[in-house]
Amino acid sequence: ELKVEQNPLFLSMQEGKNYTIYCNYSTTSDRLYWYRQDPGKSLESLFVLLSNGAVKQEGRLMASLDTKARLSTLHITAAVHDLSATYFCAVALETSYDKVIFGPGTSLSVIP
Amino acid sequence: SAVISQKPSRDICQRGTSLTIQCQVDSQVTMMFWYRQQPGQSLTLIATANQGSEATYESGFVIDKFPISRPNLTFSTLTVSNLSPEDSSIYLCSVEWRMGYEQYFGPGTRLTVT
Numbered sequence: 590e591l592k593v594e595q596n597p598l599f600l601s602m603q604e605g606k607n608y609t610i611y612c613n614y615s616t617t618s619d620r621l622y623w624y625r626q627d628p629g630k631s632l633e634s635l636f637v638l639l640s641n642g643a644v645k646q647e648g649r650l651m652a653s654l655d656t657k658a659r660l661s662t663l664h665i666t667a668a669v670h671d672l673s674a675t676y677f678c679a680v681a682l683e684t685s686y687d688k689v690i691f692g693p694g695t696s697l698s699v700i701p
Numbered sequence: 702s703a704v705i706s707q708k709p710s711r712d713i714c715q716r717g718t719s720l721t722i723q724c725q726v727d728s729q730v731t732m733m734f735w736y737r738q739q740p741g742q743s744l745t746l747i748a749t750a751n752q753g754s755e756a757t758y759e760s761g762f763v764i765d766k767f768p769i770s771r772p773n774l775t776f777s778t779l780t781v782s783n784l785s786p787e788d789s790s791i792y793l794c795s796v797e798w799r800m801g802y803e804q805y806f807g808p809g810t811r812l813t814v815t
Contacts, residue, residue: 679804
């Protein structure tokens with residue numbers, strides 16, 4: 590059974606600082622998603638990582654995937670208040686690409 | 702990308718009744734998914750809906766409680782039956798896009814059961 594873990598679950602960081610959110614998963618997969626969710630809103634797709642070593646960047650966010658370690662990271666550079674949200678990683682089962690399992694989410698709060 | 706709409710956006714229902722949620726996509730898609738997000742929690746997959754076949758339910762979800770229809774490639778419904786307060790959640794539909802390389806979510810339906 591595929592399990593997806595994230596840490597930390599809660600993160601409070603100051604504006605201007607850097608930090609990394611980690612996503613670990615328990616079985617092989619080569620497709621991983623990062624989503625953002627604002628309170629009361631649906632999910633916004635941030636990144637899709639499709640192969641080992643994949644790195645994608647958008648603004649202050651950069652995501653990477655290491656399929657051998659079963660680990661993805663979401664790195665935040667010089668955080669700003671607008672990044673405050675909950676971030677989810679989600680992993681597609683290699684044997685069933687139509688099934689995507691979500692991690693518990695990381696609630697990020699960026700404070701001035 | 703796909704544009705997904707859901708109806709209703711929110712509802713308050715009494716215990717023992719049912720609610721049917723509609724999901725409409727602006728393009729034809731093969732796979733549609735229904736998720737539940739309980740308050741303060743992550744997303745849990747309820748079922749996968751393929752057009753022309755029975756939905757595939759995840760462990761802990763049964764057809765009698767969560768019947769799903771998928772009459773065509775742009776539409777699906779999820780019914781939550783015999784409502785109890787524990788069913789109070791956000792229900793989201795999503796679609797697979799570009800052969801599964803992306804997955805997009807609808808705006809969600811917030812259900813409150815009193």
